[in-house]
Amino acid sequence: MSVLTLKHVNKYYKVAGNQPFQALKDVTVSFDKGELVAIIGESGSGKSTLMNLIGGLDSDFDGEILFNGQNLGTFKEADFVKYHKENVGFVFQSFNLISHLNLLDNVTMAMTLANTSKEERIKRAKEVLSDMGLSDHIYKKPDQISGGQKQRVAIARALVNDPDIIIADEPTGALDAETTEQVLEIITDIAKRGKLVVMVTHSAQVAGHCSRIVSIDNGSIVDDKRNSEPLIHEEVKSSQPAVGNKNLSFFSAIRLALLNMKEKLSRNLLVAVGSSIGIMSVILMLALGNGVKTYINDTMNSFVNPLVTEVRMPADTQGEEAGSDDQTSLEAMQRQQQMEMQSMLTADAPFQTENLDELAALPNVKSLEKGYSLLSFGANRVAYDENESMILTFATVSSNLNESNLTAGNWPEAGQIMLSQSVADELAEDSMIGRTVTLTLTLGEQVVSREFDVSGIFGSDSDAMSGMSAAYVTFEDLNDWYQAENMTLEPNVVFLLAETADDTESIKNKVKDMGYQGSAQEAMTNMFNEMLDVLTYVLAAVAGISLVVSAIMILVVLNISVVERTKEIGILKALGARKKDIRRIFVSEAFLIGLFSGVIGIAFAFGLGYGINQFSLNVFDVPIIQIANENIVMGLAISVVISMLASFLPSQRAAGLDPVESLRRE
Ligand code: ADP
Ligand code: MG
Numbered sequence: 001m002s003v004l005t006l007k008h009v010n011k012y013y014k015v016a017g018n019q020p021f022q023a024l025k026d027v028t029v030s031f032d033k034g035e036l037v038a039i040i041g042e043s044g045s046g047k048s049t050l051m052n053l054i055g056g057l058d059s060d061f062d063g064e065i066l067f068n069g070q071n072l073g074t075f076k077e078a079d080f081v082k083y084h085k086e087n088v089g090f091v092f093q094s095f096n097l098i099s100h101l102n103l104l105d106n107v108t109m110a111m112t113l114a115n116t117s118k119e120e121r122i123k124r125a126k127e128v129l130s131d132m133g134l135s136d137h138i139y140k141k142p143d144q145i146s147g148g149q150k151q152r153v154a155i156a157r158a159l160v161n162d163p164d165i166i167i168a169d170e171p172t173g174a175l176d177a178e179t180t181e182q183v184l185e186i187i188t189d190i191a192k193r194g195k196l197v198v199m200v201t202h203s204a205q206v207a208g209h210c211s212r213i214v215s216i217d218n219g220s221i222v223d224d225k226r227n228s229e230p231l232i233h234e235e236v237k238s239s240q241p242a243v244g245n246k247n248l249s250f251f252s253a254i255r256l257a258l259l260n261m262k263e264k265l266s267r268n269l270l271v272a273v274g275s276s277i278g279i280m281s282v283i284l285m286l287a288l289g290n291g292v293k294t295y296i297n298d299t300m301n302s303f304v305n306p307l308v309t310e311v312r313m314p315a316d317t318q319g320e321e322a323g324s325d326d327q328t329s330l331e332a333m334q335r336q337q338q339m340e341m342q343s344m345l346t347a348d349a350p351f352q353t354e355n356l357d358e359l360a361a362l363p364n365v366k367s368l369e370k371g372y373s374l375l376s377f378g379a380n381r382v383a384y385d386e387n388e389s390m391i392l393t394f395a396t397v398s399s400n401l402n403e404s405n406l407t408a409g410n411w412p413e414a415g416q417i418m419l420s421q422s423v424a425d426e427l428a429e430d431s432m433i434g435r436t437v438t439l440t441l442t443l444g445e446q447v448v449s450r451e452f453d454v455s456g457i458f459g460s461d462s463d464a465m466s467g468m469s470a471a472y473v474t475f476e477d478l479n480d481w482y483q484a485e486n487m488t489l490e491p492n493v494v495f496l497l498a499e500t501a502d503d504t505e506s507i508k509n510k511v512k513d514m515g516y517q518g519s520a521q522e523a524m525t526n527m528f529n530e531m532l533d534v535l536t537y538v539l540a541a542v543a544g545i546s547l548v549v550s551a552i553m554i555l556v557v558l559n560i561s562v563v564e565r566t567k568e569i570g571i572l573k574a575l576g577a578r579k580k581d582i583r584r585i586f587v588s589e590a591f592l593i594g595l596f597s598g599v600i601g602i603a604f605a606f607g608l609g610y611g612i613n614q615f616s617l618n619v620f621d622v623p624i625i626q627i628a629n630e631n632i633v634m635g636l637a638i639s640v641v642i643s644m645l646a647s648f649l650p651s652q653r654a655a656g657l658d659p660v661e662s663l664r665r666e
Contacts, residue, residue, distance in 0.1 A: 001069065002030035003164055003196045004054060009063035011049055011219075023049040024061070025219040031198060033164070034230030036191035038207040039200045041216035047200045048169055050216065054198065055090060055167045056083045057574060057659045067165075077578065085114050085576030089158025093170035095150040096571050096663065097142040097157075100263035103129065104138040107157045110575040112256075114161070115246035128156040132186065148179030155186055157575075166190055168199040172206055184209050191231045248581040250588070257588035260565070271557050272596040275550030275643065279601030280608065281543030283627060283635045287609055289536025291616075291626040293529055298622075300525045306501040308400045309508050310519035311359060311494045313349035350490030355516075359494055362510055364503035370475055370491035371398045379442040382423055382471055384435060389426040393470035394441060396478055398495045400519075401458070409433040409456030412474055417452035420470040421459050433457070439471065444487055452477075493519075547638065551646040554593055558586060558650035562657075569654055570662025579655035586654050590647030591640060598639030602632055 011024035023046045031037055039047050052058040053065060056072055059080065065072040067087060075083065090096075097106050105112075107125040116124075129138055132152040137145055142153070151171060158166055168187065172180040184206060191197045191211070199210070207213050211231055215223035261268045304310075351370075360368040373395035374380070380391045397412055408431065412418040417439060424432040432454045440449040452473060459468075475491075482489035496511070498504045508518060517523065562569075569582055609625035616624035 002066075003033050003068060004198075005030035005064075005066040006054070007064040007066070009053065009061055009065060011046070011053060011058075011061045023219050024053070027063070027219075027221055029214065029221055029224065031196050032230055033194050033196050034191055035196055035212055036188060036210045036231055037196070037198045038210035038213045039198065039216060040202070040207055040213060045216050046219040047216055049219075051167050051169050051198070051200060052660050054165070055088050055574070056080045057663070081576050081578050083576075084574060085110060085161060087163050088165045088167055089161065089163040090574045091151070091154050091158050091166065091168040091171045092663070093173040095142070095147075095154045095174070096567065097150060097153055098568050098571060099142050100260055102139050102141055103134065103145070103153050105259070106142065106153060107160050109572070110157065110161045112252050113248050113572070113575055113577050113581060115249045115252070125156070125160055128160050129153070132156045146179075147175055148182060151175060151179070151183050152186065155183070155190075159190065164195060166195055166197045166199075168197065170200050170202065172201065172203065177205075180206065188231065247578060248584060250584070253581070253584040253588040254592065256585050257592055260561075260585075261589060261592060264561075267557065268593060268596075271553055272593055272600055274553055275547075275593070275597040275639070276599075276601035276604060278544065278546035278550045279598055279635045279639045280604040281546055282540050282638070283602065283605040283631050284609060284625065285539040285543045286536060286631045286634075287605065287625045287627040289532055289539070290628055290631075291622070291624040293532050293536075294626055295620070295622045295624065296528060296532070297525060300521060302402065302405070304519075304521070305399055305402055306504060307498050308398075309496040309498065309504055309511060310400055310522065311496060311511050312492065312517040312519070313351060313355070314515050314517055350492050351494055356491075356494065358514070359496060359511070359516075362496065362507060364499050364507060366497045366499050369398050369495040369497065371396045371400070371493040371495055372475065372478055372489060372491055373493050374441075376442070379447070380471075381440050382417075382419065382427065383438045383440065384427040384432070387427045389423045389469060391423060391469045391471045393420075393468060395470070395472050395493075396475040397472045398475075398493075399497060400495050401472070405459050407457050407459065409454070412452075412455040412472060414474060414477060415453060416455035416473070418456045418458050418472040419454055420468060421457055423469045423471060424454070424457050426469075439473070443482065443485055446485065448481070448485060450481055547642055550597065550639075551642050554590060554643045554646040555650060557593075558590060558647050559653070561589065562586065562650050562654045565654070566657060566662045566665045569657050570659045570665070573657075573659035574663065582657075583651040583655040586651035587644055587647050590643045590651070594640035594643030595636070597643065598636040601639060602635055605635070 006027050006029050009024055009027040010022065012020040012022050015021050027050065039050065041047050049058075053061055053072075056075065059072065059075065061073065063073075067083065070079075072080075072083075097103075098109070101109070104122065104125055107129060108121040111121040111124065126135070126138065129135060132155060134149060134152055134156065137149065142150055145153070151174075155166075155171075158168075166187070171187065172183055175183060180203070187197055187199065188209060199206070201207055208227075211226065211228045213223070213225045213227065214221060215225075356368065356370070359365070373393065375393055380394050382389050382391060397418065403411065406418075407421065409418075410416075417437065419427075419432060419437075427437065428435070433456065435454050436451050437454060438449050438451055440447060458470070458472065475489075479489045496507055498507055512518065569577075572582060572585075605627060609627055612625050613623040616622060
């Protein structure tokens, strides 16, 4: 049986706007192994068209092309891939070596695409290259060797997978007489070893060497002349293990991408640096949010005792009506806000005895301390001599207040008052400790005054809280005062002391579950944290817009890469690369760009963060940029994902390229 048989093959090229052009007309011919066939004919007669069809690069034809009895017309992509990997090898007039790969990598490419083991690959390629007399050059790039050497490399590449058919389209067209002779000798040897060699040539000298000359004119075979019997001397059986159905491995794809990127190093670096800026900004914004939040929480927490849980009665529940359906959500929100403001500025609801009992009975609660606190503008004040200071917070002292924040004097006892730094500053230039001040409060409906001795100053200048004007007396004093005015003081805040600081969290949660509120400060901190989170994400999202720019940049660069590598893609397809493999090579490239830009972005973020922190340490005493580990991971992931997304279109385009057209590209 013939290796290759063509039956009534017609080939039409679609020409825009015109009748299809018929390039091959009813071609019927068959070839045997060991034949060295010269295809001759004028330019444009259809020789290359014929080569592309029998090489399986072009599957659009009428008629039958049978390889060992299998019809190429019925082949699917996988069948063509197998055909290219195992059965045909190509040699082109313009060599078509991949310029950024060395000779060894060029020759092993077909095996790389078949995922042959590395040792096997290199062993086999070295064998074939040494057969071609190229042992000394295997690490050179194609542009470092002569034309004759290039063609020998191309032949080595075609032979390395031990195919049945070698298709050579004017293999000596670009060579001088001497190297033509060498290459012809090699090709003749191939036929002698039992392969079918089909070679297009213009040269009578070359055709004279062949065992058979097929003349083609205007798409038809016009002459078919045998000079000799097939050349088989010895049929060399392949020592190669079957290539199997393995494919390009991820590792190889990454390596190929790396080799290509090295070729265009400065361009790829620029893109990576460019897109790293987006990643850096996002990481820095998140780190800034993180730093500010940590700072605020630390500051807030430094004022409270870690053993203490502050409890307040739930806010007034007239809100039921606010939830009814006939109100717009805007109105409901406004009302809600109003209520929140009110509850912040006036005293909270008082605790009833059963509330106190219930809270004291909670597990891990060592003791319960009653307190009273009031936030107000204007009404409450402390006077000394001619001077007066408004107080925003009036409260009874409790274990909730951290004694470490006492900057001067002592904790207040009976008849004493503790003032915040800002209040003390307003009342006198020098120390207020030991002096008698008049405290004026609005109790119920009446405005009443009483004298107290200043025991101490709470909060220092560098604290965030020192600006808050506040005054503190003991609960007992306030209680006496209420009784003196014929009123009863009901605690509106309760402090639960835990056995250990570890219990505080669970107590806080239980109290919340029971429907009570935590401290106003806690609520404020939470609100602040939430606002800060939103702000951080907004900032990060704004910074993230530059990621879109990165994506577009990567898309453009990969597109350029596809255009530049069109010919290489054609070569890879001729060597048996699947669409998927081509896509994988470009996606790997995008993956690497993403990885590099992520790493560069993270490095930049750390560098810039360090600088900013030096500055903020000087000014605020705290590092304001705190890069969390998850932000690093996220930055890297975003960078990789974005650039892989950006590679979708270019890699799709590369995979879809037509091998015949790609190979024709100069
Ligand atoms: P040869 O290799 O013998 O010089 P080709 O096989 O390349 O000739 O081309 C045969 C004919 O088919 C020529 O007339 C050429 O113009 C035409 N042809 C080749 N490729 C295409 C194509 N992609 N679209 C339209 N016409 C084509
Ligand atoms: Mg041609």
